[in-house]
Amino acid sequence: MRELYRGWPDQLIKALENWNKVELDVDPRTIVICGMGGSGIVGDYARAIAYSKGFDKPIIVVKDYTLPSFVNENDLVIVISYSGSTIETIKCFEEAIKRKCRTYIIASNGILEERASETSTPFLKVSKGLVPRVALPEMLVTLIGILNKVKEIMSKDEAFKCSVFIKENMKAIENRAKYIAEQLYAKIPIILTYEKYAPLAWRIKNELNENAKIPSKVEILPEWGHHDIVGWENPISPGIWHGLLVKDPEDINTSKLIDFANYLLSEKGVRSTSMELRGDNFFEKIIYGSLLAGFTSISLADLYGVDPLVTQSIAKYKGVIKSILS
Ligand code: PA5
DSSP: OHHHHHHHHHHHHHHHHHHHOOOOOOOOOOOEEEHHHHHHHHHHHHHHHHHHOOSSEEEEEESSOOOOOTTTTEEEEEEEEEESOOHHHHHHHHHHHHOOEEEEEEEESSHHHHHHHHHOEOOOOOOSSOOOGHHHHHHHHHHHHHHHHHHOOOHHHHHHHHHHHHHHHHHHHHHHHHHHHHHHHEEEEEEEEEGGGGHHHHHHHHHHHHOOOOOOEEETTTGGGGGGHHTTTTTGGGGGGGEEEEOOOOOOHHHHHHHHHHHHHHHTOEEEEEEOOSSSHHHHHHHHHHHHHHHHHHHHHHHHHHHHSSHHHHHHHHHHHHHHHH
16 A cells, blocks of 8 residues: 555646546536545545635535535536445435536546446546545546636646655655654544644544544644643543644744644643644645655554555445435
């Protein structure tokens, strides 16, 4: 699986082939992006990137099996599922078709690929043979290609530049990941960051859950200072936790707030490790942070002696939700 993560620089470039296939002759009122798990987070990332570039339309991310009530033929609904067979995402697609929305599908395969040809829905294919969570760069850049048709948020040059940046830093990222994994071993991580990087914090949690098979907790500043902070007045087993501080060193105020959270946790006996984000822009920083998280979760899986690839519990859950919804 480590090798698949090493393929990220190539994924960033490969996805650009999909940009040439995107056609959009409407100006949607709202963009609705539906997906679950490793595919769902792609919507969160795309929304954060779009707004960092001044995108001027609402983007709604749906991680559910039903669309918000207001969605209608004025909206663009993009469904993303790496496997193409996730029931919640298929349900959203069916609903979008019923409501006559403009639709797009991103998948590698599966039922959604079949539904695309049956319903003449534009289909953007991503490479087969990956794992959903590892296919993040290819799905994300493909999705950005659709958003670019509404308003340009990223150029091909930026994707190329990010690919080179990641390639050049691969070894350093893997080494740092190994160090972070050693700090997190036998602990429950508390992933702490600022609102701007909330999607990355959730992604880190998902990677630790799925690859290392451990639970973890996400706390986002400034909201953290309005509730979770009080929970530490009566800490239960502080030694079990380990803070993972996701910081953008260029963002001074944010770093100060995270330092305060760290100070408070350390007073309660909770040690922390920093995950500093590198890169020239927001896109590079979240790709860098996501790759660091990916390798950290793989190194942690090695320490625990578990297979990062297999997600038995998700398969079990998918069986249950399928029987409930069908
Ligand atoms: O990363 C994973 O394997 C999961 O979180 C999946 O992404 C999730 O179960 C949804 O599946 P898919 O991405 O195929 O729609």
